[in-house]
Amino acid sequence: MADRFFGWQVVWAAFALASFAWGIGFYGPGVWLHALAGGRGWSVAAVSGAITLHFLASALLVARLPAVQARLGLVAMLRAGLVLSAGGAVAWAAAPAPAWLVPAALLTGAGWAMTSGAAINAIVSRWFDRRRPAALAMAYNGASMGGIVFVPLWAALIGGIGFLPAAIAIGAIGMAVLWPVVGRWFAPDPAMLGQHADGAAAPPAPRAAAGVAGSLWSQPGFRSLSMAFALGMVGQMGLLSQVYSLMTPALGVAGAGWAVSLATVCAVLGRTAVGWLLPSGASRRGAAALNFLVQAAGSVALLAAGGTSAPLLVLACVLFGLGLGNLLSLPPLIAQAEWPAAQVGAVVALITAVNQAFYAFAPAIFGLLREVGGDWTVGAAALVLQLAAAAVLRGRR
Template identity: 35%
Template sequence: MIAGTRIDESSPRYRGWRVVLACFMMAFFMFGFGLYGQGVYLAELQRAHGWPGTLISAASTFSFLLTSVLVIFTDDLLARIGLRALILCGLSALGASTVLLALMQTPWQLYLAYALMSVGWTGMGTVVIATVLNSWFEQRRGLALSLAFNGATCGGIILVPLLLSLTGSIGFRSAMLAATLAMMVLVLPVVVTFIGWPAGTLPSPGGRVSGAAAPVHSRKALLANAAFWTMVLPIAIALLAQMGFIIHQVTFLEPLIGRASAGLAVTIMAAMAIVGRLSLGLFVDRLDPRLACAASMTSQAAALFVALQSTSPTVLLACCAVYGFSIGNMITFPPLIIQREIGSSAFAAAMGLGTSISGIVSAFGPGIVGLVRSFTGNYTTAFALCVVLDLVAAGVVLWRPGRRAEIAARRVD
């Protein structure tokens, strides 16, 4: 899959590590604005415009659903317009989205902003990052993925508290415009300078690299692959619960522990996600990714269950820390399982299709949590549902296809 396999990937001079830096910056702002920041938008847009939480939550669901459709075609877009052009389109769309969020006055503008955010996800999200790093790394692939995706977690640690702090001092509009300007100044240079494919390679539809002796993998064949489904479905279910909690976290915690402590909880959760992802990256070759995935889902269920039983700031912050330990790995496990059980030749196609399916399912998380909260008047039932979903997902991911299915998975046609 990669060019120049004779190069020592552990060397700081290897160009792939500069690509990791660029991917880190992309993930920082894409996840900071596009995922963790949505909890801030929910609270601030309600406060500024008096819009119901269900309206804003539905916009989040719409955005994630649209993203899930668009990412199916990521491998085709990479081949047709090129890696750098796709990323720059995504960066421009994300910038337009955050500017519109700052300036909007009517609900239709909210949906336009979230549609632009979906284009940003297509150009700067998980599938693009995983695919480009898969082409640069073989021996250190797990570590490279972990380091790059830690940018997503750092977006929660730094960007969300910064937005909350700036909003309190200069207002939501000015805070969003300042953060957008910072994104353009920091991300644009590293993308233009560092992003590219390894010398002598060019991706083609289906996730192949030119010159590689690998068959084209159809999406239909992947959908008939048992190993593919026993990876996609549990991840999708767990992400549904996770997305619902992340988007509603600030709104859930603010009445219990105050605005500042709610921001601290987001920071703690994101910091623990870094610890969890780095732990996986360092020991990835020694772990069974399915078993580790099930353990992560179970720990999230336990943390959320305890959080529902307490109003103590200390306990709630501790629960957010435990929950956060596994957050980052929910997007790191799929490429690791795909690489082991489906293979490199179908990587981009499987990542795109898997991300789409899990994205469609998980997109309902914010809307479902918001809807249940509206009906019940509190988050208890909504988050209890998330606990059940995590436990179901942990059971499903441990179901392994038989040996024949494993062999067929590597020969997907």
């Protein structure tokens, strides 16, 4: 057996992959919207529609991700995702008219499906069992790093050299760095290196979870889990799409930007704390419900701020941010506790697909609410969704 456990190296490689995946597939479209609508004068509605298509296409594919992985193998699937993501970003930038965003969105949607949440879980879960909460937290922190690094990087490069050269540069660098990383760190599994999950001396004992016969949709536990996180993700994505402009009058442009960055930093802190401090015997659904309640407290602070109180707006960002990252990392941990190991990949993939299918419409829904009812509706809608998500989780296991 090798002296050093290889799994933690895999986690850091997954962190790097997540940074690139979220930098293009999650945070990229928001920057591209500004570049295409502001720089080329294209319709905001047309570009926003392409962004929705990007997430819906990803949702359709990610539901089948375990089958894709079984057919292609993990390494080939991840490398295909890198090619599709990088090529798709170039297609967005090179589009001569809004209609060309449709094939571009299909490309980036497929790339996002093959490299994002369900794929990261597939990478890490082979190497960790008991310590999977901590390992997933570290790997998924790459998603937050993608926002911290890639949003200003996209903005700077687009402003400096143009959208198409920026897309070519980011895609090429990502491919050059991550193509060998995928082969070096994701091709081996513990058995190939004579190791066991968590670096233990023996394989972990099988978990007691027995699963339920029939399709996942026929299982009440799966329906409640997917519904809760779909509601929570709609609230989270809707709030994220509006919070910057809501805070600008009180904090200014720079201050609002720093507040959003603070929320991202708090997401890393919150995810890391749950990953490392969650007791092994604790209810993971209970932890998720508490996470939604922390975010709900942030929505209450946003409502109380009324768009004018800077301290309350900052507090809202802190509370909302502390729960931000856990909406990504907690579903795989709940699935690990409640389903047999052979079913966990399918559970995570389908929950990810449901989440993406729902939150693809969140920016449009929250924007319409704000336009019709005023700024206060953003915090109110997020609060209702967060409380509903917590109630669904606590109501049925």
